[in-house]
Amino acid sequence: ETGVTQTPRHLVMGMTNKKSLKCEQHLGHNAMYWYKQSAKKPLELMFVYNFKEQTENNSVPSRFSPECPNSSHLFLHLHTLQPEDSALYLCASSGQGISSSYNSPLHFGNGTRLTVT
């Protein structure tokens, strides 16, 4: 149990489908993140939420839409994806807060393996 739970573990979807990835953390953290992990590439930070407010959006296409209803939950809504979006999507959280150290380590979930057909 990592403290960060992601569902589903695996997802196969067509390019016209709409689906959502869910992330939940029970660590009392204030910051949550979405990363994309593709083969032979560095992890790509997609979105950062701090106290439920989005503070980073690293030029992610609009077919990925994040939602953070509270500090414990984070969603990634997917629609009209492309095959190149197939990857492992990792959620993470940290004790990052406005007054916290920048050096708080990340706690990752086990990821959702997404395949777009």
Add this chain to the structure above:
Amino acid sequence: GNSVTQMEGPVTLSEEAFLTINCTYTATGYPSLFWYVQYPGEGLQLLLKATKADDKGSNKGFEATYRKETTSFHLEKGSVQVSDSAVYFCALVYGGSQGNLIFGKGTKLSVKP
């Protein structure tokens, strides 16, 4: 800009061999440095960290020393086990980007019995 470069894998070793995975970084100022590990089918876990020059991070027999003069943070272990087979990521974080870790590409380690 800030960046991390780590040695290309995969690295294949026999059990009880000595491990070194090289990592160098480029950053202005004084970043904190991390090693994360990803076991098969799992997310990343923090393995060790160092927050200032000459600090040594250690955990589970792994060590890495923050070398400012060579801008390096090489990961070492004296005697690897099959259970150490995983992908290892070097990373840095620099104040001002609120926990935005910059990762290397990862190095896959396979340990054979």
